[in-house]
Amino acid sequence: xxxxxxxxxxxxxxxxxxxxVYCNSSSVFSSLQWYRQEPGEGPVLLVTVVTGGEVKKLxxxxxxxxxxxxxxxxxxxxxxPGDTGLYLCAGVEGGSNYKLTFGKGTLLTVNP
Amino acid sequence: GAGVSQSPSNKVTExxxxxxxxxxxxxxxxxxxxxxxxxxxxxxxxxxFQGNSAPDKSGLPSDRFSAERTGxxxxxxxxxxxxxEDSAVYLCxxxxxxxxxxxxTFGSGTRLTVV
Numbered sequence: 001x002x003x004x005x006x007x008x009x010x011x012x013x014x015x016x017x018x019x020x021v022y023c024n025s026s027s028v029f030s031s032l033q034w035y036r037q038e039p040g041e042g043p044v045l046l047v048t049v050v051t052g053g054e055v056k057k058l059x060x061x062x063x064x065x066x067x068x069x070x071x072x073x074x075x076x077x078x079x080x081p082g083d084t085g086l087y088l089c090a091g092v093e094g095g096s097n098y099k100l101t102f103g104k105g106t107l108l109t110v111n112p
Numbered sequence: 113g114a115g116v117s118q119s120p121s122n123k124v125t126e127x128x129x130x131x132x133x134x135x136x137x138x139x140x141x142x143x144x145x146x147x148x149x150x151x152x153x154x155x156x157x158x159x160x161f162q163g164n165s166a167p168d169k170s171g172l173p174s175d176r177f178s179a180e181r182t183g184x185x186x187x188x189x190x191x192x193x194x195x196x197e198d199s200a201v202y203l204c205x206x207x208x209x210x211x212x213x214x215x216x217t218f219g220s221g222t223r224l225t226v227v
Contacts, residue, residue: 031213042116042203042218043155050213088155092213098143099168100216104154 003027004089004103012109016078021106023089024071030092032065032072033100037086079110114138116219118204124225125194133189133222135204143207144187145216146171146179150200158202161187194226 005024013019023032031050035043047056049065049072056063060083062075076083086107090100117136125131137144146158157171161181172178176194181187191198201223205216 033215035218040220042205042220043216044218045215048213048215090155098160098162099157100145101157102147102155104152 003093003101004091006087006089006103006106008106009104010107010109012111013079015080015110015112017110019076019079019108021074021076021087021108022071023073023103025091026070027091027093028069030069032069032089032091034063034072034074035088035090037088037105038084043086043088076108079108081110081112084108084110116204116206116217118202118219118222120222121220122223122225124227127196127226128193130190130192131194131224133191133202133204133224135187135189135219137185137187137204137206138208138217139185141206141208141217142184143209144181145205145207146187146189147203147205148200149203149221155203158189191224194224196226199224199226 003025007022031048033048034046037043047063052067052069054065060077064073086105088102088105090102119134142163144161147155149155159166159179160168163184164181176192179189201221203218203221205218207216
């Protein structure tokens, strides 16, 4: 059973376009994190959201945590080729205070 | 060190041989995690260390897998009698706090290929 479902699985867009990636679950998470992974590297933390309804912005990236703390979204404005990578959401379940459960990721390709 | 260091970066081994993967976490990070990443499977939790103890080994897939951590620092993941299905990228991460809420810092991983 996949606890965190990410969609879409693959996304290929042109430079300058906007996009949204979704992360959904039936479980409640005490926090949710987004990572970006490039080929041959480990995932790099982009943001952590903790409060239901929370919105965080990181330059052209906007992250939102659902009110019920079961889902999250990542919106990228005016995508650039440098945004290309695997975007992973990960959550700390309510019953565990240490273990991150990862979604399978969204592979984003931004074409120049 | 400045980041999480893993070695080797690549390992090709013959089926049935034993392998050791090493992780050197960020200095002062008490929590250390091992994950496995296979194509299409996402990141799979293997084991969690807090200091030198491993309160959660629930993700180790079989008794061929074991891990230890010494001095609250370096960790070694050992796979005995490797099988082809063990081929994957093995990622190590550490965190400053006891909880994962603040996020993990990952190493670049060890790509294991069993032939």
